[in-house]
Amino acid sequence: MRPNKPDLSITTVQTVLLQHWGCPAQEVSAVGDSGNFSTVYYFTMKGSEYVILFNQAEQADYLRKQYIADLLSAQGVRYPKMIGQGTVECYRYCILERIPGHVLADCLPEQKVNMLSDLVQSITAMNQVQLPETTTGFGEVREDGNGEFPSWLDYIQAFFAEDQTGTFWENWHDLFHTTCLERDVFNECFGRLLTFSKYNASYRHFVHNDCHAWNILSDGRRITVIIDSNPIYGDFLIDIASIEDAIPGTDVAEVFRIHAEHIGTPIHDFGARLTGARYFKGLDAMRFYAKMGYTDAYVELRDSLLALPTEL
Missing domain, CATH: 3.30.200.20 (Phosphorylase Kinase; domain 1)
Incomplete structure (x- = not known):
């Protein structure tokens, strides 16, 4: 529905x-x-x-x-x-x-390439904000500024749990019977997510969690604003995994890695953490595409997730 x-x-x-x-x-x-x-x-x-x-x-x-x-x-x-x-x-x-701008997704290819550095700097600045020392927890950010769960693994288990009530994903396992969502594929990728999540688990940053090219505005020359976060506390590689396809033909994730080294904050275990982030965002997007009836998008994403590493 x-x-x-x-x-x-x-x-x-x-x-x-x-x-x-x-x-x-x-x-x-x-x-x-x-x-x-x-x-x-x-x-x-x-x-x-x-x-x-x-x-x-x-x-x-x-x-x-x-x-x-x-x-x-x-x-x-x-x-x-x-x-x-x-x-x-x-x-x-x-x-x-209201901060003027148009969605990055609608910019011309050459405009996107020219704004790549500004895009990386803008998202990095967002991910690296200083969190209040009084806050704790991982996962969904509550109204009091704390994370909903004591650990990243606890959040993952709850986020993809079958017995949810009062959330957008209540009874979502029905999608295995009523939509294109495939239980065997989902379970395979979820197992991989658990394997790689240990690399993400110790990192606690502000994560926009919906950081795609339709939630970033530009005037065609620079990034003007980032909008509509669905915020969680976790590994900021999640936002990199969300935005890495924004500029076709460019390895956006690698540009983030190089920028982090340049500013003196190298991203440790970059490949493993990025893979864990890709599984996390990909699994959520798979069930969303299925629920919304976006079959073509589902199939494309499913195939890309199955092509990801299964272990280091």
Whole structure:
């Protein structure tokens, strides 16, 4: 079943903004392709540009968004500040500053190549933010700034567990019977993930966890902002695995490795950690593609995962 995106009229959005700000917004317009879960609008208020995003998230999710926005923007990461939040009908909304740019995926090939260095520097700066010393844990970042689980392995086991309730993946094992998702392939790749996860397990960084070319904006010359994180604490190689196909014909992961050495922070066990990250993101994407009915994408990803190393 596809996620239920909010269906709101421009008039409703204008009313929400009037109630939130106490004065009418200008230039309210819908963003055409705003993803599978949210409905997004641009608007202008008192000469500044903003974004308002509606979805069915819980209040805790929006408190988490506020924590992440504050954490990243305070340390100079190109990430939008969160201005406010609230509810309308059965939906929640948040208001963010709008930083101009178009998705990296839509840039011309030569533009992508020219921005590679800036892309690597921007993502590296995000992954290397200083986490508050009072926070602990791995996996999904809670609204209090702590990770949900005591270890990376605990998070992996819970994230792919069959008996989930109240999450997007509740009853996801039904996909083995109702979609193209293949149990034997999934179990094989999950076993490989567990093998390689020991190389990722000791690293705890901020991980965007949805770091692809549609969540990175550019003006065609430089990266302007990174948006829409699904944040976890873990190995930042997960974000490298997510973005490594953004520039066809370029070994983006290798550019990250070289950059890390250049700035004096070499990535130890690079190959093994990258493989573990590829299995983690790949398994999640496989079941997502199956759930959404993206069969061609599923088959392509399945074949690429099966071609990955099974051991060092």
